Amino acid sequence: MWIQKRITIRVKARGFHLITKEILDQLPEIREVEIGMLNLFIQHTSASLTINENADPTVRIDLETQINRMIPEGSEHYLHNIEGDDDMPAHIKASIFGNNLNIPIDAGKLATGTWQGIYLGEHRDHGTQRVIVATLQGLDKSV
Template identity: 45%
Template sequence: MKQHTHRLTFRTQGKGLVPITQPVLDWVRETGVFTGLLTLWCPHTSCSLTVQENADSTVRADIATFFETLVPEENGRYRHSTEGADDMPAHLRTMLTQSGLSIPIIDSEPALGIWQGLYLFEHRRAPHQREVVLHLFGT
């Protein structure tokens, strides 16, 4: 068994789903692991990770609209506002989604469905530099 770790950095443009599938696929192939388990970890409290449809961009737009309705940014609604009106809603959106993903690796590829892609889900309005930590265990 082999273990590999890696850190990927992404620059977001503000709120939204940032595709990260290709850099993850490229790194998995570079490791030479044929069968294993890939863990992705997001070490931030105002963005998250998700697996979502990668074919129709209106899915991503609808998800963004849904989260705006579910966890609105309203001045005075939240006690925590030190970093701005979007900070506490970003923490709540992260809590409702995922900070980590586990994906089987089969034939040197993450076992994603044909319409699935990996995304970093930025919950803050301003652009940020975000990190995703990868850990791959396998043969």
């Protein structure tokens, strides 16, 4: 079985957001896969995907705080600033965290750890609706 869908993530404020439920809600076909793999690819250069703690929201706050300290806005070293002070730092952050994830599917569920969830890293002050291409491959439970 191969399925590919574009998943729309509503506009989010700057920061890290748990989007596991949004992914699962828009990709119910996962429940039909006995064993497989889900690839998620975000089609944007100023947002990222990562997997981390899904229970304590302070983890998301700490990630945002630390990445902003490591990659500050308004640096005189950035040449690319036509879209504002948050533009080039957003591209750097997206490159560091990455634009895709591969997640195993086991018995119709994401094979993530107990405390793991999928995050969208929104690195712009005024982000937009984000699109993630989801490619699901695997053996159908009915086979």
